[in-house]
Amino acid sequence: MSAAGEPGGDGQAAGRIRRFQHGSRVPGWDRASDLSKDPAEVPDLATTAVPDELRAQIEAAMARYPDRHSAVIPALTAAQRHHGWCSPEAIDQVAAVMRLTPAYCVSIATFYDMLYTEPVGKHDVYVCTNISCSMLGADALLERLLELTAGDSDFNVRAFECLGACDIGPMASVDGVYVGPLELDDAQLLTEDVKAGRAVLEEKQLARRPVADEEARAS
Amino acid sequence: MPRPEQHMVTLTIDGREVSAPEGTMLVDGAKRGDVEIPVFCYEPKLGQPVGACRMCLVEVEGIPKLQTGCSTPIKDGMVVHTQTQRVREAQQSVVEFLLINHPLDCPVCDKGGECPLQDITFGWGAGRSRFIEPKRHFRKPLELSPTIAIDRERCILCYRCVRFSQEISEDYQLVLHERADHSYVGTFDGHPYVAPFSGNIIELCPVGALTSSTYRFRARPWDIEQAGSVCLLCPAQCNVSFTVRDELVQRVLARDNEEVDDGWLCDKGRFAYQAIHVDERITEPLVRDGDALRPASWERALELATDALNKARGGKAAALAGGQTTNEEAFALQRLMREGLACPDIDSRAGGRLELELERALAAPSLQTTVADLEFAHAVLVLDCEPVDDAPIIDLRIRKGVRRHGTKLAIASSRPSALDAGAHAVLRFAPGAAEAAVRAITAALSGEGDLNGLAAAAGADPESVRATAKLLTDAGSELAIVWGERLASGARAGQAGRALLNLAARLGLSDVEHAGLLELPASSNGRGLREAGFLPTAGPGYSEPGASGRDAPAIAAALADGELSTLYLLHCDPLRTHPDRGLWERALAKAGAVIAHESSLSATVAEHATVVFPAESYAEKEGTVVHPDGRLQRLRSAIARPGEVSSELQVLAELASRLGDIELPTGAPATAELVGAVPFYAGITLEEIGGRGVRWWQRDAAAADALAEAPLGPFELDNPPAAAQLADGELRLGTYRSLWASSEVELSPALAFLGAKQHVELNPDDADRLGLVDGEAVRAVVNGSSVAARVALRAAVPAGTAFLAEGTAADSANALLNGAPRSVRLERAPR
Amino acid sequence: MKLLFKGIDEPGLNTLEVYQRQGGYQALRKALAMQRGEVLHELDLSGLRGRGGAGFQMSKKASFLPKGAMDKYLVCNADESEPGTFKDRELMQKNPHGLIEGMIIAAYVAGVNRSFIFIRGEYELQADILDAAVEEARAAGYLGDAILGSDHDLTMVVHRGAGAYICGEETALLDSLEGKRGNPRLKPPFPANQGLYQGPTLVNNVETLATVPHIVSMGGAEYAKLGTEASTGTKIVSVSGCVQRPGNYEIELGVPAREIICGLAGGPPEGRAIKAWFPGGSSSPVLTADDLDLAYDFETMAKAGSMLGSGSVIVVDDSISIVDVALKTAKFYRHESCGKCTPCREGTNWTVKMLERIDAGDATPMDLELMASVQEQIIGNCLCVLGDSMAMPIGSMVKKFRGEFEAHIEAARAVHV
């Protein structure tokens, strides 16, 4: 997000305190209501088409809990899988099946990092840039991956907070598969594997890693 | 759940001994010792405290960490400090944190001067600013809805507005987005926040983040005055405070009365004040000149009216009074009609008469419950009404009981209700079959009678009848039945009313304190008009009238047949509010004279009035009205009457004097005369009614006996008619009246977008069968009358039924209420 | 002494068959043959303290749940999002039945019939493994009605989160599991009285619950012999950052920290020295090389002004700028704050902005005063401890490395001007 050219964000005084920088504009900062729209009440299933498979998944999730509201994350996850992101359409469908307002669903979807209310690339590549990984070079790795995938709608490369795999830092989660420790050059291989639809960096998958505690290994 | 018992405890706050009921939060307890603990997020009306803002931190001896005064219940012997160094530092910290991202645009902020953030910063802040980084930036202001502007930079994320949307009105349209310092308040995908109670968030907001589009930049707190009165836009009669500047109402605020409104207002009450000051307001007398109404002098208007009434003496004139009529006005007009002109045909009900005995029984004190009782009832049965449309604030009270006190809720209605989602039992019956439904529930309760047959007559599922009965049996003894006037109307009104009394008797409602019936009348002061004697079957105080008269449907028929010649309309627009619009059009067209007190050109007056007296708005009126639960409330004029508007009482007195039969008082003497004439009001004064109102049987137990001689049942009843068979391609017709179907809404610029439009609500299966799709234009036809509508598919609408709205400005379904059976045919409109 | 990690790399341990072959579900049989109170007594004797961060004694919490027939819940906290922490991941992935068995016993003790495992959404592999294991356990009669013919019924649902650290906080976790935003609740009421769906709820960490079968097998008194008097038993320590052999190690509580960091994990890379270390995840105030000989247990870490927390050691060596560490730490908490309470939402945000200024050479040493003061204004004033979790380590870094901060400010200013 660049401040240059934005009202008040003069590029001249760059470096000093800039009104719209340091992330001072937060997502949704200019979102107004469209007064021509109707209020978003609980969508009526009579007028909201929900794909059968998705509806079945949501209903199954609802059945697993004493209170249907508990199924909202599983339902949104399922809808995201189906639509690629939690689009307004996806949210409407979840809301209709769960008998919630779409606003309810959106307040949940925007709270959690793994749910997207903006379109994203197809394959999630989360690079941990938290303390341990960053000390081991995660920031450079992220940068490399961003360069490699710039403009490629196949990828959703993003920095992520600690993924719970500091032992393989720097690391990434590729569509949920943890790989690490990664060298800079692994970035290229990683994107190739994803593109080819292969298992990603098989040798570096966490799933194959033995416990570090050698005594435990021996026990 | 019954009301909790109160038990007092004593604690020490800043060295002062304070006693307060156990469980009171420290913040409230402290107030009793005159100690103010600053708060932002705390608002007990919103339910459990959330402890979000951290403004209220105080020191409690024996607890190492500072505690939030808003969420710490007081205990006996507690020792609390609010003035220590630690507490001060914490308060200053919170103020500083709140201000780092607050824009400090107070000079141009609408909240300035009445802003808790300003006050608390002044009182508890450190008075310095150490933050030099860029503030969080949002575009501002933005429209959140046509009536509410949002400034997200000013928002301090106190959660009040979203809690209101989620936990009070339960519309769940307003939520927080994102998290952490990115959190902001908004709706789904840019949809406006439009819900019946949305405006309350403006009053709840402790900063200038949510402001009223209609009030923005209209006044500063030092320019205005507040005038307390009562909203007369629906029967809920919420207590309001008008913000007045230069004799104009600029804003309406809630005037918290726990017995009435709990401090909330619906958006009609909050914004439809605009209709008081629109150009369309009639501010001078009008008289008919051919097709047109032309301004005329008072003298001429009064003369014409006097003439018309003089000619109709001895039974040729009739009068109808509508909901904004005060008790005094109704009382005066019925005297004029009955005593002055010997015309007994007067009515304030739209749907037909009830016998006097039944009027009395349904109003009997022992059978009444109150709004406040709804909150603590063991169970509430909502019967043939839709609170959010009929008396919106009642909807909130029912929700509150369910959410906070575990009240069990049963809904028995034809049309799906906004309360269905929180209900524990839902009973759907065919439109117009409430009588059979009530009989079926009673049969299920008693185990006597033909439950299945009655359920079939009601078009209801016997299982849901049983479930409803079971809920009422199991919940406990404090039961409340909220019922709509429509239940006891129409051809079988008497049977239906008695069926209701039988149900009440079966449930023992008259024997249990806090249990009873609460009727939602169709018009704002419906109950007051009846008590003042504005009924064909009853005189003041439900006395035996000298002669009984025609009810509204009979008046229409008599006008149409030429048996009546003059119609007097006091705040009444029959073409909009009365069933069978076709008949009323004929009646009005045929009438020799129509005299109307009106404030805007309704279809009734525009086309049919001979004389129009410019009527007062509810903000201009003085007098009394009666709340549905029997509370007498006082109207106080907030503004001067505009133009040549004169008070209704003044006009009536003037007419009476010209007619020369009786004398009618105005002002306070009018109240005194009413009180003198209604036995159970005896002794009540305006002072006693005051700002909170009084229920007569609570102030004077003896008066409670006044109606006691009316038999309360049980009654022997004949069988309700069997459900009508539908011809192929026909659907049952159900109608309802939307909250927004009123001229005040249509005239208020801010609310005009809500003005009810005609939809035909259909079950998707019926639509499939009829080959109709959502949004399609159709004509709904009943017995030769038809209205235009758009198809709206609703999964919850029972198959075989179509619902249309009454009271809309155009294409009102009143036109279709023209006899039985009520079945409708939908024809695709030509494209 | 290995308990949790005994045979952890045994191929197929995640299947019921291998788990049972290794003696799995014997502890459950033993527990079900005992009275509930007797099992609780063993837990009490064991002194087991919660492994999720707060270190509260497990048996006490279990005993807080009211008796009586009402819906009660057990929720396993598998949100594991504290930076530096990855122990639960290895346990769930390799020995899911160990956790399930522990949960069944804990539920038995607490009189609970419904249980949930709240696992962070990122742990897809582990969640899949748990799903399969729960299914196996159900099929084998370890879950469901009348477990192994006893009077104990238990359902278990694996619930996946969707990415929010705050959901590790137990009340935020409950809200999230109820389908709400993961905002912490006011306490009291505590979950033991009013938790999930308003019912009494026992919330425990994965490692805590996975330890339960071992306590039942060996007896509480025997377990208590391990570790120190106030920190009994073994603990899995996640070691990461600047060490040669990062990973999970099961140790007996009370061993010197040096033995873990320099012994087991191999110490910092050749030629580097330890500058600072977080003993209990990123929320714990940092310690320095001077503290390496302290015993690694709850009480010693607390005495040293820090905490054992989740038992996750992050090692920072002398090649790393403490300003970077502070900035990463603060950014994490800013991002993860739920935003409900003022001091945390605004304080984390302000702290990041100040650190960014410091980093960019737009600050003076006086700003360190301001920063320390802002941390003081956060501590103790928040709704939950997430705010404190940033303020304490940041405060400790400014205090212990003031010289380095000042030097950084001066150097950055020089470049900038």
Ligand SMILES: Cc1cc2nc3c(=O)[nH]c(=O)nc-3n(C[C@H](O)[C@H](O)[C@H](O)COP(=O)(O)O)c2cc1C
């Ligand atoms: C911000 C925050 C994050 C937390 N994250 C976790 C977590 O990821 N896993 C965990 O077990 N406990 C976490 N906790 C601690 C829990 O609140 C709770 O104390 C713990 O789950 C109780 O289990 P235990 O007694 O077995 O340790 C966290 C606490 C806070 C304040």
Ligand code: SF4
């Ligand atoms: S301390 Fe932070 S995370 Fe905890 S309640 Fe407050 S804002 Fe939320």
Ligand code: FES
């Ligand atoms: S008023 Fe107590 S935390 Fe907001």
